Amino acid sequence: MANPQKGEIDLDFAGKTYTCRLTIDSIIRIEDELSKSIIELALDISNVKGKLKDLATVLYYGLRNGGNDVDKKEVHRLIEETGLVKVSTNVANLLSFSLTDPKERSVGKPQKQPSQ
Numbered sequence: 001m002a003n004p005q006k007g008e009i010d011l012d013f014a015g016k017t018y019t020c021r022l023t024i025d026s027i028i029r030i031e032d033e034l035s036k037s038i039i040e041l042a043l044d045i046s047n048v049k050g051k052l053k054d055l056a057t058v059l060y061y062g063l064r065n066g067g068n069d070v071d072k073k074e075v076h077r078l079i080e081e082t083g084l085v086k087v088s089t090n091v092a093n094l095l096s097f098s099l100t101d102p103k104e105r106s107v108g109k110p111q112k113q114p115s116q
Contacts, residue, residue, distance in 0.1 A: 008066060009097045011090040014081035020062035022098040033057055042095040045088060055079065055091050062094050 001019070002008035008021045022030075027038050034041060034057055041058065044050045060075045070078075079087050 002066075004097075007098060009094060011062075011094060012082075013078045013087070013090065018063055018068055019066035020059075020068075020094050021065040022058075022062055022094065023065050026061035026065050027098070030057055030061055038095070038099070042092070042099060045092045045095065048088070050088065050091075052079070052084070055084075055087055058091050058095065059087065062091075 002010040002021075006021065007023070008019050010017050011020050012018075030041070031037055034054055036044075041050070041054055045054065045058075056072070056075055056079060059079070060070070060072055063070045063075065082090075
């Protein structure tokens with residue numbers, strides 16, 4: 001079970017619940033790999049402009065930092081079995097949760113999308 005105070009969030013993929021978390025280190029790696037800021041990425045995904053590579057990269061780091069022993073091939077399988085719409089929603093929620101002030105995080109409540 002996720003601990004919101006540690007920046008963790010539970011998300012469902014392919015019928016299973018996974019704890020996910022983005023750390024500062026993982027955000028830096030994501031930005032380096034995708035050559036865009038985490039804010040740009042969050043906006044792209046919320047505006048349905050995110051690429052599949054964007055989703056897979058964020059999901060990979062989120063799952064790994066949540067304590068899940070997955071590789072990139074497993075992440076691709078999860079995306080395929082879950083479907084792009086649900087994965088996009090989950091990744092948007094993960095990004096939103098990770099960018100939210102820790103004092104504003106709550107357990108079991110969907111996070112508001114960043115306003116534009």
